Amino acid sequence: MDPSLYKHVKTQRGFTYAYYFSAPTTGKPVLFFAHGFPCSSTLWRAQVAFFAPRGYGIVVPDLLGYGGTDKPVDPKLYVGGGLAQDVVDILDEEGIARVIAIGHDWGSYLVSRMINHHPSRVAACGFVTVGYSAPSAVYREVLTQPPGLMTQRVGYENFAYMRFFAQPNAAEIIEKNLDSFLCLFYPESSAIWRDNMCVEGGARAWVENNRMNPLALYMTTELVEHERTALLRGGIAAPLCWFKVNLEDAKAADDSTVPPEAHFVTQPLLFVACTRDAACLPIFGDTNHRKYAQGEVTRQELDGDHWVLESHPTEISRILDEWIIGLDV
Template sequence: MDAFQKKTHKVSRGYTYTYYLHPGDSSKPALLFQHGWPDNATMWRDIALPLRSLNHPIIIPDLLGYDGTSKPTDPKEYKWDVMTQDLIDILTHENISKFISIGHDWGSALASRMYNYHPDKVVGLCNLNVAYMPPSGDKFDLDAVNDMMEKHFGAPLLGYWYVFAADDGPQVMSENIERLYHAMHGTAATMETMFTRRNSMREFLTKGRAEDVELRPYAKDEKFKNAFFERMKRDGFEGPQCWYKVSERSLQAESDRNLPNERKKVNVPSLYIGCKDDAVCRPEMMVPAKQAGLLPHLEEAEIIDSAHWCPYEAPEEVVKRMEPWLKKHFS
């Protein structure tokens, strides 16, 4: 991230965020990049670097719980209403009033909520892998959600949540980082087996053999692997797993319940980028919001031949889809 200015800012509720800035042309809306689990701002490097040529201001934060940013361990600190305000505080500090909200994985969910909570500031929405899902005040029931997904998709797509959202999840992951890394970055069949079956992830993390899982080419890079190991051994998983716990305990529903119903409709240009080998975050998940008329300005990019972590595996393909959309709507 040497090409960006590294900065910190203490937001109004007291947490300190680290973020990376490319000033760009202040007359253009900023690009706000939001990473997911269990990544950090660096995930966006090979996407943000080539997009600097468009001369938008760019801001890439380490999100709450990660790397250079504060890491509270109480799930309620990760509610959408307060996390979106954290990012607004940073943008305000940088004199940015309009921005395009871009996210991957949990960062995609946050990118969507940036629009839902602050529609006066978001002029575009780009979701990678995780489809746009409108705010809901409904209580979250993991078993019921997986039963529904098994009925519609043939598999309980949130099967991995039984360890990811569990009280002992951070400890299980910290003690088995090698296995976790292989589960995340293995073949398409590996992801389907580990993530979309009830308790398969816990079984593999506690009893499996990492060497039995073939890594995808990008994940074999020792520098990439060591950076992940060093960061997560230093920081732990208590903060990152709060992103799951806050939903599993219906705290996000509690937050969303206060939003006006009209906030569900995305009245700005939106782009969805999905991946062929992502067994969990399937492009079909966009269908309910489309059918409900909540995405009137949606464009769906050509599917990328990649698994879930496309910003690492195929960043040039992400740029190829994102750049023309940005030029079309925001040049």
């Protein structure tokens, strides 16, 4: 992604955001892409390369805690309503009325809160691996209740790693053994997640013991160095706040500001389910969409794990392109 096309804006909350921006040609919509943990805006580089030459407007921020954006370490600042307002401030800076908003991982959470708090700014919504999520206390339950909650629901502790990420010394442990963390997060075999990330204490034990494993083929030397440099330069304490905020009363208070009728999604919705994602199982998105989606739902499925944006970039761009062309927005 062209560094010269990154801009900066200070939001109403006082945070400076870095974001990639490419203006649309006449008649073309603006696409907004939101990344998750532990990435940055460059996660969407293949989609930017695909859609920008076709005249689409593109907005891809480094979200709060990442890249060139501010990195506060107070989890209370990562509530959904605040994050959504930050995005609206970026759109206002560029004079953009509505976007087609597309998210991955925690970026899907952010797109969900944009729908809840600023529905008029979202023309359509796309979710990759992680579907729409209405305001709820599910992650707080995962982080505070004894292991067993998710085992009852899906057969194993698919979110066990979150309990490690929410611990006070998680950032210190990860930064000390960052290469081990990257081996765990971007493994050659998706079974590594099922056998370690999704086992109580498994993620912490892996990183603390500095275990190594072959990286996925898409993790080129250049990409590994980019990830290492970005995470060490900014530290990982801020990105971990996206997990830790779920322990804060401020999160529940923020969720309570969304009226029940605003939990529903009236916009066209795309869900790209990934059959080998051991943590973010397709059933979660499918269940939420049956409950909350009131507009047209398009579901596509890929034989990939959590990192399909890296492993299947061409397929993701094709799916998005076909869906966007068919939208009446």
